[in-house]
Amino acid sequence: MEISPASARMFAGILEQRTGQLLPPAEQGRLEVALDTLVRAHGFGSADAVAAAVAGGRDPALSDAVIEALLNGETSFFRDPECFAQLSDIVVPRVMAARPDRALRIWSAGCSTGQEAYSVAMALAENAELDGWQVDIVATDVSRGAIEQARAGRYAEFEVGRGLSPDRAAAWLVRDGDAWRVRAALRDSVRFHTLSLLDTAPLPGTFDIILCRNVLSRFANDVRRRAVQRLARAIAPDGFVMLGAGETMAGSAAFVAEAGFQRPVPASQG
Secondary structure (H helix, E strand, O other): OOOOOOHHHHHHHHHHHOOOOOOHHHHHHHHHHHHHHHHOOOOOOOHHHHHHHHHHHHHHHHHHHHHHHHOOOOOOOOOHHHHHHHHHHHHHHHHOOOOOOOEEEEEOOOOOOOOOHHHHHHHHHHHHOOOOEEEEEEEOOHHHHHHHHHHHOOEHHHEEEEEEEEOHHHHEEEOOOEEEEEOHHHHOOOEEOOOOOOOOOOOOOOEEEEOOOHHHHHEEEHHHHHHHHHHHHHHEEEEEEOOOOOOOOOOOOOOOOOEEEEEOOOOOOO
């Protein structure tokens, strides 16, 4: 299925307008794949016909469906295992040492279909030193469809195989027909919300750890600056922000890199 340059620009424009995310010209191949199912499901003859209908503005639901199709939801359980090793071995112990109230708040921003948030929940549940702690995990994404799947906690065989060891799969998931479902106790430990990173943070107060991985790199520069400001307001003064591989907050006066993480600049230095 081919898409004309004019339609590709229109799709990229509506995605940026509605979500702040960029769709570089080099990713037009992904655009074609992403829209193929939508074209068939809605009975259009081509993606260009979809673009014309969206441009006409007569069907807001179609525009929403296009945005859902174009959002990049690439994720997996324990994606980038070294990041989760750092989370368990460095970040969580340092935060625990500074929390006499024995409460830990974590935000997975841009959680897609939930594998990252559930991976965090698994890692924390396996940490015996957190027994008796109040652990609050909040996960958000701009995609309503992604959040619906995350709340359901139901994953296909190939999704489970991407990152989950057989032992962890057996411990935390149960068979559900031809797929797998996260056990109820683990599902209940994560609260999922549809939310843009540019919106107000999920709850009043601040988070001890924020995972915002492979999100900032998809924003235009001005949108990225606003997102970083949002993170700065949501993180505790001694908290940690984890970014994706290759991402950086360089140029932001609110954060400083430390041991592979981003830490808020102390108020006396800001």
